[in-house]
């Protein structure tokens with residue numbers, strides 16, 4: 001980092017936050033900050049927002065329950081159309097009477113086998129617990145939302161250096177310099193911010209090279225339909241001509257940076273599928289690996305990381321986007337409160353404390369899938385056992401909890417099992433739902449028993465806690481629930497609220 005960048009940037013306006021990277025995470029996080037009235041500059045190196053790899057079918061991403069809830073809480077879910085037009089590949093695969101609703105290492109689980117009654121306090125109720133989206137559409141919707149809130153998005157600017165002092169940060173892109181109080185690196189897996197700011201990034205090396213290709217096959221009937229785990233790897237023809245493969249080469253091809261030629265794709269496809277299929281032409285091809293790494297800290301002074309910049313892992317099980325959007329939802333309100341001097345001690349550091357363990361779990365989840373997909377007899381044996389377990393009700397329910405993000409929980413303490421979980425989308429008798437109360441990014445105090453003194457207490461926090469009182473159709477036995485701006489339950493009570501404990505919870509998350 002070069003401290004003299006500060007001088008070059010002295011004529012630039014001072015932004016509260018500079019976000020680098022207008023992928024889904026940078027866009028959503030910028031919107032969260034702007035919702036809290038922080039001036040945000042978002043810098044993106046690409047001039048064009050969309051590449052073919054962000055469009056159907058390569059750009060299709062599975063959305064988990066926490067992501068769906070987050071989008072609904074900001075009024076964005078209804079703007080995403082793709083999930084209405086498309087049925088999820090996980091959702092529409094019908095095997096006899098059974099509908100596939102997810103997978104682990106390619107092993108499917110089915111909706112009739114999942115037991116949602118186990119999730120009394122964890123079941124999000126806005127919509128289905130898993131949907132599909134398209135990256136291009138997601139970025140369009142999030143970009144429109146961010147710009148409507150006042151985020152300044154500047155494209156065609158690749159950040160190449162950063163510096164920080166006690167008071168602020170300076171970001172450099174070629175001859176341009178920008179100043180901010182805070183900087184967030186949302187610049188993806190190869191993050192320049194992470195490297196320039198000296199974040200440690202540790203983890204495990206890859207076992208395979210993954211390929212996403214659009215090919216013209218002379219004899220497509222030689223390939224089997226669906227996901228095929230073979231002794232040499234895995235191939236999947238998701239749509240006619242769209243082939244995804246995993247080749248257990250230790251990630252060698254991906255790291256060789258050799259051009260992906262038609263001949264190479266044909267050779268890999270023939271080897272993995274054990275056929276003599278012919279690739280006539282190669283239209284699109286990209287590679288990826290199962291390298292799994294995570295920043296040891298998500299914050300270094302005034303510089304923070306979110307999304308793939310903070311953690312990378314294989315796309316198996318499709319959790320990276322969900323993980324990154326979860327980072328954004330967690331960080332936005334905390335950084336805004338810090339900037340506005342409305343943050344209790346330690347609020348900003350709770351971003352790392354809460355999100356780092358969630359990221360570590362996702363990395364392990366992807367490693368576990370790779371471990372049982374290896375083309376070796378011990379992995380095949382383990383694969384068969386996991387398949388048997390997933391065929392049981394408890395096994396399918398466990399998988400659904402993990403894959404759909406139902407089990408996501410922050411250990412915040414508290415007496416009630418709902419504390420630390422996503423708030424259920426309670427429906428008031430007038431038809432309003434909890435998620436609708438969260439459109440403006442405030443905390444919410446839900447009072448199902450009409451206890452007037454609670455409104456006064458919420459009012460002591462300068463409008464940052466909205467009070468809502470009415471009967472709900474299903475209260476799950478609760479009388480009062482304090483919800484953070486990110487939809488996480490900070491405190492909950494059955495029966496009359498204990499004044500002292502509720503005030504402590506309010507003060508822990510919202511400064512007066």
Ligand SMILES: Cc1cc2nc3c(=O)[nH]c(=O)nc-3n(C[C@H](O)[C@H](O)[C@H](O)COP(=O)(O)OP(=O)(O)OC[C@H]3O[C@@H](n4cnc5c(N)ncnc54)[C@H](O)[C@@H]3O)c2cc1C
Nearest residue numbers: 021023024025045062159187188307308318319320321322
């Ligand atoms: C094949 C595949 C399938 C996947 N499937 C799923 C799935 O089903 N579900 C799921 O949740 N996840 C999935 N993922 C993962 C998901 O796509 C990523 O985790 C997600 O895109 C990360 O978002 P991000 O905003 O952090 O990073 P990115 O989407 O990588 O965005 C980073 C942005 O930063 C910009 N940038 C980079 N460097 C600079 C710089 N120096 N200056 C300025 N801008 C810069 C880039 O141009 C880019 O726009 C999949 C990934 C792959 C490869």
